[in-house]
Amino acid sequence: MTDSAILNDVLVSVRDLHFSRGSRKIFNGINLEIPRGKITAIMGPSGTGKTTLLKVIGGQLRPDSGTVVIDGQDLGKLSRSGLYELRKRMGMLFQSGALLTDIDVFENVAFPVREHTDLPEALLRDLVLMKLQAVGLRGARDLNPGELSGGMARRVALARAIALDPMMIMFDEPFTGQDPISMGVLVDLIKRINDALGLTSIIVSHDVKETISIADYLYIISEGKVVEHGTPEALGHSGSEWTRQFLDGLPDGPVPFHYPAVSYQEDLLGKQKGVA
Amino acid sequence: MEKIRALGRSGIHSLERLGRGSIFLMRIFGGFWSILKRPRLLIAQFYSVGVLSLLIILVSGLFVGMVLALQGYNMLADFGAEESLGVAVALSIVRELGPVVTALLFAGRAGSALSAEIGLMKATEQLSGLEMMAVDPIHRIIAPRFFAGLISLPLLTAMFSAIGIYGGYLIGVELLGVDAGAYWSQMQAKVDWYDDVINGVLKSIVFGFVVTWIAVFEGYDAIPTSEGVSRATTRTVVHSALAILALDFMLTALMFGDV
Numbered sequence: 001m002t003d004s005a006i007l008n009d010v011l012v013s014v015r016d017l018h019f020s021r022g023s024r025k026i027f028n029g030i031n032l033e034i035p036r037g038k039i040t041a042i043m044g045p046s047g048t049g050k051t052t053l054l055k056v057i058g059g060q061l062r063p064d065s066g067t068v069v070i071d072g073q074d075l076g077k078l079s080r081s082g083l084y085e086l087r088k089r090m091g092m093l094f095q096s097g098a099l100l101t102d103i104d105v106f107e108n109v110a111f112p113v114r115e116h117t118d119l120p121e122a123l124l125r126d127l128v129l130m131k132l133q134a135v136g137l138r139g140a141r142d143l144n145p146g147e148l149s150g151g152m153a154r155r156v157a158l159a160r161a162i163a164l165d166p167m168m169i170m171f172d173e174p175f176t177g178q179d180p181i182s183m184g185v186l187v188d189l190i191k192r193i194n195d196a197l198g199l200t201s202i203i204v205s206h207d208v209k210e211t212i213s214i215a216d217y218l219y220i221i222s223e224g225k226v227v228e229h230g231t232p233e234a235l236g237h238s239g240s241e242w243t244r245q246f247l248d249g250l251p252d253g254p255v256p257f258h259y260p261a262v263s264y265q266e267d268l269l270g271k272q273k274g275v276a
Numbered sequence: 277m278e279k280i281r282a283l284g285r286s287g288i289h290s291l292e293r294l295g296r297g298s299i300f301l302m303r304i305f306g307g308f309w310s311i312l313k314r315p316r317l318l319i320a321q322f323y324s325v326g327v328l329s330l331l332i333i334l335v336s337g338l339f340v341g342m343v344l345a346l347q348g349y350n351m352l353a354d355f356g357a358e359e360s361l362g363v364a365v366a367l368s369i370v371r372e373l374g375p376v377v378t379a380l381l382f383a384g385r386a387g388s389a390l391s392a393e394i395g396l397m398k399a400t401e402q403l404s405g406l407e408m409m410a411v412d413p414i415h416r417i418i419a420p421r422f423f424a425g426l427i428s429l430p431l432l433t434a435m436f437s438a439i440g441i442y443g444g445y446l447i448g449v450e451l452l453g454v455d456a457g458a459y460w461s462q463m464q465a466k467v468d469w470y471d472d473v474i475n476g477v478l479k480s481i482v483f484g485f486v487v488t489w490i491a492v493f494e495g496y497d498a499i500p501t502s503e504g505v506s507r508a509t510t511r512t513v514v515h516s517a518l519a520i521l522a523l524d525f526m527l528t529a530l531m532f533g534d535v
Contacts, residue, residue, distance in 0.1 A: 058408050087410035098405030101397075112409045115416075160409075 011036040011168060011200045012057060017066035019049070019056060026052055027063070028224035034168075039194050039201040041215035043208065044222050045246070045255070050204040051095075053221075054170045057202070058092055059083045071167065088116055091161030091169040095176060097153035099145040099160070105132070106141040109160045116164060131159040135189060151182025155189065162193060168200035175207040183207075187214055208247055220246060297493045300414070304492070307412070307419030317420040325386045325421065326428030330435070332385055333378055337436035340377060341443025344368055348444075349452050358448075359458035363466040365444035370467065370476045371532070374437035376524050379483035382429050383516035387491035390421055391512040394495025395505035403496075418492050425488030426481075433480035475531045482523060487516045 012034035019027040026049040034040045042050055055061045057068055059075050068075040073086060099108045109128045113119060119127065132138040135155040145153060154174060161169050174190065175183050191214040194201045205211045212218070212232045219229045220243060228235060228243050235243060245253035261267065311318050348364040394417065397403050403413040441463075448454045467473065491512045498508035 055404075060404060060407055084410040084412070087408060090408065092405070092408040094401040094405055096401050098401035100402055100405075101400070112411070115409065115411050157405075 009036045010034065011071055012202070013067075013069045014053075014057070015067045015069075017053075017056065017068070018064045019052065019061070019066075020064060021052075025224055027056075027066075030066070030221065030224070030226055032219050032226055032229070034200060034202055035217060036200050037198055038216035039191070039203060039214055040217045040219065041203045041205060041211045042219045042221060043204075043206055043211060043246070044220055044227075046206060048221055048223065050206075050221065051172050054092065054172055054202070054204055058090065058170065059087065088164060089167045091164075091166040093154065093157050093161050093169060093171045093174060095173045097145070097148075097150075097157040099148075099153055099156055101145050104141070105137065105143050105145070105148070105156050108145065108156060109163055112160060112163050127163070128159075131163050132156075134162070134193065135159045136185070149182070151178050151186065154186060158189060158193070162197065162199075165197065166199070168202065169194075171201065171203045171205070173205055174203060175205055175210050183210060190214060208249065212247075222246075293497070296497065297489070300418075300493055300496065301489060303414045304419050304422050307415035308423070310415045311419055311423060317416070318424055321420045321424035322428060325390070325424045326432065329382060329385045329428070329432060332381055333432045333436050334439050336377060336381055337374075337439040338443040340373055340436075341365060341369065341440030341445075342447045344373075344440070345444040345447035345452070349448060349454070358452075358454050360462055361444070361448045361454050362441075362459035362461075362463035365448070366441050366463045366467050367472060369437050369440040369444075370472050372524070372528070374433050374440065375476050375479035375483055376520060378433040378436045378480065379429060379487055379520045380517055382425075382432060382484075383487045383491070383513055383520065386425060386428070387487050387512050387516050388509045390425065390488070390491040391495040391498070391509045392505060394418065394421070394492060395498035395500070395508045398496065398498060399500040399502070399505055414496075418496060422488050422492050425491065426484045429484030429487065430477055430480040433476070437476070471531075475527075478531075479524065479527050482527065483520050486519050486523065490516050490519065 010033045014030055014032045017027050017030040018025075030053070032042070042053060044050055052061060056063055057070070057075075059068075059078070062076075070086060071089075073082070075083070075086075078086065099105075100111065103111070106128055109131055110124055113124055113127060129138055129141070132141055135158050137152060137155055137159065140148070140152065140156075145156070148156065158169075171190065174186055178186060187210050190201060190203070193199065203211055203215065215232055217229070218232055218235050220227045220235070222242070228238060228240055230238075235247065238244060238247075242254045244250070245255060251257055344365045345361060348361050348368075349358060352358050352360055352364065394403075397413075397417065403417065406413045406416060445456075445459060449456045449459050494508040494512045494515075495505075498504045
């Protein structure tokens with residue numbers, strides 16, 4: 001599929017986004033568009049503010065300038081209650097799962113439903129069991145979050161995120177620190193749930209292979225800007241050395257192996273100020 | 277020059293925190309209605325903030341009363357005024373030691389636990405998670421804890437005072453042989469309902485407000501790392517203790533200063 005075919009129905013659009021923390025500039029004019037019904041991956045080296053970007057899209061952080069439009073609504077112009085209404089249609093999967101630790105798995109998945117609807121208990125139970133079945137953890141309903149492995153916690157969090165049938169889900173580093181089996185389970189789940197429920201998924205990750213295997217569209221960000229974007233096939237043939245280094249995981253290239261320092265020889269001879 | 281700049285920075289920083297704390301408090305009060313709709317949340321917090329603090333409060337109250345009776349008896353006996361032991365114990369506890377010691381113990385027992393719990397919920401992204409589920413963490417998590425603390429402390433203070441006076445009775449009357457009738461009747465005659473009891477209750481309400489506010493704000497404002505949470509917990513206990521003692525002086529001056 002070509003870029004224009006994918007990008008003709010946009011759910012989230014970020015325009016000229018600037019954001020800084022203290023004196024450190026994190027985003028310096030980011031533009032991106034998230035197509036509806038697809039899986040879009042935002043990739044980049046650690047510390048480039050990928051998680052911050054999700055928090056800006058979720059309205060948890062306010063940008064210094066620029067606009068974020070979600071399903072036609074400009075986040076900057078929404079009131080607090082408007083933002084909360086919009087969030088009912090968004091799910092977010094945190095790296096840690098962010099499950100509430102004082103209630104069990106069943107109650108965690110039931111939580112958003114109880115908060116926002118008045119479903120009778122029997123219907124609520126069926127709904128929660130269906131969501132848990134979808135992530136393969138119906139049998140774990142009575143466990144406490146502390147008894148779950150990292151991968152299971154993320155699957156419960158996924159069940160919770162889809163409990164209210166949202167229009168989109170944001171995944172923050174869903175594959176980090178997973179063993180190969182849970183990694184495979186998560187990759188498969190994200191793809192299947194996105195397609196089955198007609199969701200729009202945004203994955204923030206630096207696990208290149210897994211992410212590329214399910215993503216329909218990629219954005220690569222570095223140093224506060226979008227470096228390159230396109231379908232996985234297009235980026236696979238990218239001419240940019242930087243993109244090649246990132247996607248192929250090469251140790252040296254445009255991003256040097258060494259942190260900037262004075263020359264090795266000078267350093268060893270102790271010519272640096274204050275040492276000699 | 278650098279020192280002046282640092283002084284200015286820390287001044288601005290403190291003011292900014294005070295401002296954030298005040299806005300935070302406003303939002304907690306905004307969550308009052310959502311608690312009325314779901315009293316279950318508040319009751320759960322009463323248990324962990326109030327009921328679980330009972331033991332330490334009751335044991336301390338008993339010992340404080342017993343010590344007061346021992347010390348007071350020796351002093352009063354020199355003037356042949358042992359019968360006034362009941363008044364001495366009751367006034368010291370109801371006016372001062374009850375509200376102050378209960379609040380200090382409460383800050384150590386419940387305040388630190390609140391800060392640590394809320395700080396850890398922040399560090400493990402549970403608060404962000406709630407926000408993203410369109411649930412306001414201030415209404416759902418903070419407000420029930422704040423109101424539970426605000427209401428628990430005066431009740432705990434009342435229990436501390438009651439058991440303290442009983443501890444005084446055990447030592448003064450049962451052990452040292454002060455006349456029981458004199459112990460109780462002098463207390464009844466000399467302890468004024470409004471001037472002593474109500475003023476003590478007012479103190480405990482002020483302390484409950486300040487200690488719980490400090491505890492929930494420090495937790496919510498903690499830097500979300502293990503070090504940040506531990507510092508927030510420490511700050512809760514230190515700031516609460518200083519606030520209690522300073523406010524106690526001011527309140528005492530206002531309530532009893534014009535005698």
